[in-house]
Amino acid sequence: MILPIVAYGSPILRQVAVDITPEYEGLEKLLADMWETMYNSNGVGLAAPQINKSIRIFTVDSEQIFANDEDGDTDGYTDAPGYKGTFINAHIVALDGTPWAYNEGCLSIPRIREDVVRPESVTLSFVDENFTEHTKTFTGITARVILHEYDHLEGKLFIDHIKPLKKTLIKRKLDDISKGKIRVDYRMVFPK
Structure with a gap:
């Protein structure tokens, strides 16, 4: 099922998400819905807070960045x-x-x-959908997507990494998003 994406200004996007246990009710369906929602929205990552769940889950598919690169923009990525x-x-x-x-x-x-500046690699400890434990290092564009989604679990947004002047310049656009004054090709839910 395609879920609505939570828009900027919603308080849940500023909350620190909590860990879950293997007994989390409906986990398999939630993950399937997250993948479907991510792809329907043309995203390469999606964090649970973006679908109104303050839990530490995100999905990433940086493979599609490489698969859809017709201009050779990803040639330098390791x-x-x-x-x-x-x-x-x-x-x-x-x-x-x-x-x-x-x-x-x-x-x-x-x-x-x-433009957001991030480190070129991240090492994460996490569990997968089967609750198998992993500690892995990711680099390049994959690390960037992971760090972007990870920020959502910490109540941060990519705009928190930009200079104050840039943030001031986009304030009106951010206000319009939080007021629902924007059209997108996917379902969104706006702050009340």
Whole structure:
């Protein structure tokens, strides 16, 4: 089932999400719904707070970035062909590498893109959909997508990483999003 995406201004996007247990009710359906919602919205990642659940789950599919690259924009990335997976109860173990800028966007903040500087690698401890424990290091564009989604679990948004002047320049657009004055190709739920 395709779920509505929570829009900028919704309080849940600013909450720190909580870990879950294998007994979390409806987990299999929730994960299936998250994947369907992510793909329907043309996203490469989706965090549970974006579908109004303050729990530590996100999905990532950076494989589609490489698969859909017709201009060779991903040639310099070391993480080809990308990664597709579910991250539950993720926690950062280490950040490493040279910070680099990339133009990011977010399903909860549609039609706004800004350059965000992030480290080139992240090591995470997490469990997958079967609650198998993992500690893995991700690099390149995959690390960036993971860090973007991880921020959602910490109550942060990509716009929190931009300079104050840039944030001031996009304030009117952010206000319009929070008021529902925007059209997108997917279902959104706006703050009341």
